[in-house]
Amino acid sequence: MQLKLLTAEDLNRFETFLFDADGVLWRGGETIAGSVEFVQQLQRQGKRVFVITNNSTKTRSQYLKKLHGLGFDLPDSNVISPGVVLPMYLKDNGYENKKIYLIGTPSLKDSLEKGAGVKCVGLGPEHFEDLTDTDFIFQLENDEEIAAVVVSFDGHISYPKIMRAANYLRDSSVDFFITNEDTTFPGPCDDVIVPGTGCIAAAIRSVVDREPLVFGKPNTPIADFLKRHHHIDATKTIMFGDRLDTDIMFANGNGFTSCLMLTGIHSLETVNKAKLTGNHLQIPHFQFSFSPYAGLTNGF
CATH class of the missing domain: 3.40.50.1000 (HAD superfamily/HAD-like)
Structure with missing residues (x-):
């Protein structure tokens, strides 16, 4: 064409x-x-x-x-x-001083906390072997103060993070936000696939019966x-x-x-x-x- x-x-x-x-x-x-x-x-x-x-x-x-x-x-x-629009949305909708479970980067944490006055938790690595010595995790201590789950790109994505997000989202009062669902990033090497936020979001979507608000194009x-x-x-x-x-x-x-x-x-x-x-x-x-x-x- x-x-x-x-x-x-x-x-x-x-x-x-x-x-x-x-x-x-x-x-x-x-x-x-x-x-x-x-x-x-x-x-x-x-x-x-x-x-x-x-x-x-x-x-x-x-x-x-x-x-x-x-x-x-x-x-x-x-x-x-989305790192500009999402904080304004949170600020306009009464999230100031509330806790957010963030699957994301330090820069997004900074944007959300400075732009919306929220408190972000969950940043950085969380390892499977730190939570269990078996092939499964059957118990998690989740924070009851979490008001929303925000999913973005996270190079430390892991099974425990997906599990935490899914369990927070079992509560219908916890809101579900995704920055974007791009499956890949463009990179300098054409023969290397660089996975994006979309694959992380898809993993969480697949285990929760919730429709998120997606901010990106x-x-x-x-x-x-x-x-x-x-x-x-x-x-x-x-x-x-x-x-x-x-x-x-x-x-x-x-x-x-x-x-x-x-x-x-x-x-x-x-x-x-x-x-x-x-x-x-x-x-x-x-x-x-x-x-x-x-x-x-x-x-x-």
């Missing part, structure tokens, strides 16, 4: 430009050719530019440091992730946040992404124009598969490449 190429005339129709981060603006520690110049040109033309990432392993300030180091000059309010919380706090016009907004199941679905499902970048996870072959299976929400409106804009100094 050939997708329509995004033209300069098309670009001028939009007021707001949303970009996924890793796999679109950069890959690993290197920028995608032309991405910095393209974003700078949009800003010179008075366009609004946001980075929308599902990666909650970094705080907003850590993301800004990386963006600035790569040459992107964005205000902190224009970097949006393609779900609505980030789009709702943009519309409510930044007053963007969906009809004049375009999303650039490398994943059909997150970025493109996020755009199509929330009334934005979708544009596929072929610099990350998915390809035109993946688009063809989506078309054959009738998954229309995963079919982009356009495709695009930054390469012609490398070295650009003025105008499209």
Whole structure:
């Protein structure tokens, strides 16, 4: 399937430009050719530019440091992730001073505690052999003060952590939140699979009869946040992404124009598969490449 190429005339129709981060603006520690110049040109033309990432392993300030180091000059309010939207949700819904069981990273813990005033527990490794000398764990001492379970990427994920989350979620008064369900991360080595939050979330989903609130793309919380706090016009907004199941679905499902970048996870072959299976929400409106804009100094 050939997708329509995004033209300069098309670009001028939009007021707001949303970009996924890793796999679109950069890959690993290197920028995608032309991405910095393209974003700078949009800003010179008075366009609004946001980075929308599902990666909650970094705080907003850590993301800004990386963006600035790569040459992107964005205000902190224009970097949006579940790690930004989730703390505001918790704060707005009365979670201040409550305990959260967190499957996540120290950076997400920092974002939640500073942004929402909650207390996060569960960080770091928890080993099976520390809880039993048999092949099973039959007893757990769970904290009765836990108000919610938050699931994100955790390099220390283990059977005990999955078991704790599942047992907390047996109580219907304990809320269930997932930052995102990306199955993999894009990485510098094409022949190495880097599992993401999605596999962790799937393990917990499989043993609890609960429907979580998922904050990352393609779900609505980030789009709702943009519309409510930044007053963007969906009809004049375009999303650039490398994943059909997150970025493109996020755009199509929330009334934005979708544009596929072929610099990350998915390809035109993946688009063809989506078309054959009738998954229309995963079919982009356009495709695009930054390469012609490398070295650009003025105008499209």
